[in-house]
Amino acid sequence: MNSCVFKDVVIIGGGPAGMAVADRLFDLGIKDIILFEKESYLGGVLPQCIHDGFGLIKFAENLSGPEYSAIYTNRLKEKNIDVRLCSTVMEISYKKSPATAGDFPVAFHTSVSCLSKNDLSNDFYAPGGTMKIKTRAIVLASGCREKNRSNMYIPGTRPDGIFTAGTSQAFVNLHDLMPGSEAVILGSGDIGLIMARRLTLEGCHVKCVAEIDSVSGGLKRNIKQCLSDYDIPLLLNSTVTKIFGFPRITAVEICNVEHDEVNSTFTIRKDTARKISCDTLILSAGLLPENSLIQNLDSGFSSSFSGDFSIDPSSKISGDFSGDSSSKISGDFSIDPSSKISGDFSGYPSTVPSWKDGIFLCGNALFVHGLVDDVSQSGENVAEDVFEWLQKGVSNSRYSLSRADDARAENMEILRSKRLETIANAHKNTITCILCPNSCEIDENLKGGKCPKGAEYALEEMRSPKRILTSSIKIKDEDALVSVRTKTPIPKEMLPEAVKKLRQMTVPPPVKCGDLICSDFMLPGIDLIATRNFPL
Numbered sequence: 001m002n003s004c005v006f007k008d009v010v011i012i013g014g015g016p017a018g019m020a021v022a023d024r025l026f027d028l029g030i031k032d033i034i035l036f037e038k039e040s041y042l043g044g045v046l047p048q049c050i051h052d053g054f055g056l057i058k059f060a061e062n063l064s065g066p067e068y069s070a071i072y073t074n075r076l077k078e079k080n081i082d083v084r085l086c087s088t089v090m091e092i093s094y095k096k097s098p099a100t101a102g103d104f105p106v107a108f109h110t111s112v113s114c115l116s117k118n119d120l121s122n123d124f125y126a127p128g129g130t131m132k133i134k135t136r137a138i139v140l141a142s143g144c145r146e147k148n149r150s151n152m153y154i155p156g157t158r159p160d161g162i163f164t165a166g167t168s169q170a171f172v173n174l175h176d177l178m179p180g181s182e183a184v185i186l187g188s189g190d191i192g193l194i195m196a197r198r199l200t201l202e203g204c205h206v207k208c209v210a211e212i213d214s215v216s217g218g219l220k221r222n223i224k225q226c227l228s229d230y231d232i233p234l235l236l237n238s239t240v241t242k243i244f245g246f247p248r249i250t251a252v253e254i255c256n257v258e259h260d261e262v263n264s265t266f267t268i269r270k271d272t273a274r275k276i277s278c279d280t281l282i283l284s285a286g287l288l289p290e291n292s293l294i295q296n297l298d299s300g301f302s303s304s305f306s307g308d309f310s311i312d313p314s315s316k317i318s319g320d321f322s323g324d325s326s327s328k329i330s331g332d333f334s335i336d337p338s339s340k341i342s343g344d345f346s347g348y349p350s351t352v353p354s355w356k357d358g359i360f361l362c363g364n365a366l367f368v369h370g371l372v373d374d375v376s377q378s379g380e381n382v383a384e385d386v387f388e389w390l391q392k393g394v395s396n397s398r399y400s401l402s403r404a405d406d407a408r409a410e411n412m413e414i415l416r417s418k419r420l421e422t423i424a425n426a427h428k429n430t431i432t433c434i435l436c437p438n439s440c441e442i443d444e445n446l447k448g449g450k451c452p453k454g455a456e457y458a459l460e461e462m463r464s465p466k467r468i469l470t471s472s473i474k475i476k477d478e479d480a481l482v483s484v485r486t487k488t489p490i491p492k493e494m495l496p497e498a499v500k501k502l503r504q505m506t507v508p509p510p511v512k513c514g515d516l517i518c519s520d521f522m523l524p525g526i527d528l529i530a531t532r533n534f535p536l
């Protein structure tokens with residue numbers, strides 16, 4: 001094991017949240033940062049999200065996932081931030097260590113295993129081996145995981161052909177592998193909707209998207225451009241109740257469900273059961289924050305502080321004590337006269353931090369965000385709070401572990417009100433503007449948009465609908481793909497033909513993000529550009 005080092009801030013996760021934290025902290029003058037990422041590249045899930053729609057809020061540009069990721073990756077490279085790829089954080093542990101933590105009464109120790117590849121073809125370098133780090137702040141930006149079949153309690157056999165939406169997205173977009181030829185998608189989260197379109201354009205027959213709720217969990221713009229555009233049925237109040245076939249799935253049973261909104265329960269209507277043949281079931285039923293490192297930490301503490309303390313006149317606590325998850329101190333204290341505190345008491349002076357205040361969560365590790373732009377913003381916000389924590393040693397941050405439950409409860413309230421709004425608008429006869437995540441509903445009088453583009457979009461949608469094409473093409477003489485998109489929209493009806501044409505094309509390496517791959521693609525004046533580097 002390498003010797004223990006000290007860093008001001010440890011960031012766990014190199015996706016959009018973690019990169020934004022590092023970038024913003026550096027700009028605030030906090031440069032003693034280290035970021036750990038388990039993959040061999042930065043960006044989290046973004047490199048496989050080759051569709052557009054990213055960056056409209058943060059950069060006022062319509063970018064693909066790889067392009068969005070490249071903005072932050074380049075910033076971290078330019079700032080020479082210490083990024084360790086192929087590195088897995090095994091454990092976070094808390095240990096009192098006043099002497100090594102500057103003015104802080106507590107210090108945090110992380111144990112980190114770095115598993116490096118020697119042939120990394122990028123500008124970041126992980127020296128490998130195991131290292132231990134003491135730090136004043138930890139930011140957990142480890143994203144989320146997809147719910148899998150076990151999370152969804154689907155009975156039946158365990159055949160091949162069942163994938164989560166993200167896994168199937170990686171197959172198609174990164175590895176040029178089709179998961180199947182006839183698919184049913186369970187769950188209408190955004191990744192499921194986007195995969196419905198992607199699979200359709202790549203030649204798979206997507207039979208339906210079944211959604212157990214009475215409203216879709218995805219953005220309205222994605223329902224419009226991923227399902228309605230391709231006549232893919234969205235079956236609300238429906239779920240998969242049985243899986244047929246072995247060793248490969250051959251069909252699913254779908255039943256309607258009845259919701260009891262008052263008691264938040266539902267009943268499966270077995271009398272509505274119907275069998276739909278398919279060789280693939282894609283699960284897109286939501287995401288779970290990945291914060292197991294914190295869960296282990298939480299359970300490792302006793303329920304109270306105890307021990308001998310002395311408090312000096314500057315209100316700093318020192319002494320031998322052990323911390324707990326409830327942030328309370330109790331015990332017999334002896335205080336010197338100048339501190340003007342005397343007697344037995346329980347409770348922690350408000351200026352003294354709890355160990356939880358130095359651990360921050362952001363992005364999808366805190367709660368699942370609908371937009372990557374919001375994830376990045378969460379990273380920037382938490383960086384400001386970490387900065388304050390480092391300067392003042394106090395924190396009331398909504399991103400700290402102390403307040404994580406409050407932040408999640410606030411988010412649940414927002415989601416509840418959005419759901420009610422969706423239900424209220426469900427039967428309006430409008431055109432959904434797909435130009436930004438607001439997904440405004442434009443009525444027959446061209447009203448309803450939050451900006452003038454809504455009316456323009458609705459007019460064009462009625463006359464000649466157009467879409468940006470996003471896909472990927474093969475690298476010449478390599479077993480690899482590079483993602484591409486048209487710079488401007490092309491007629492919607494040309495998309496299937498355009499994807500077929502892309503399958504015949506190759507591009508010689510190297511390729512840089514933004515390179516012109518083909519001019520006059522499908523139509524005069526349409527440029528096809530690369531949206532990712534090859535090699536990385």
Ligand code: SF4
Nearest residue numbers: 433436440449451454
């Ligand atoms: S009308 Fe404007 S704000 Fe509304 S979805 Fe369209 S572009 Fe976005």
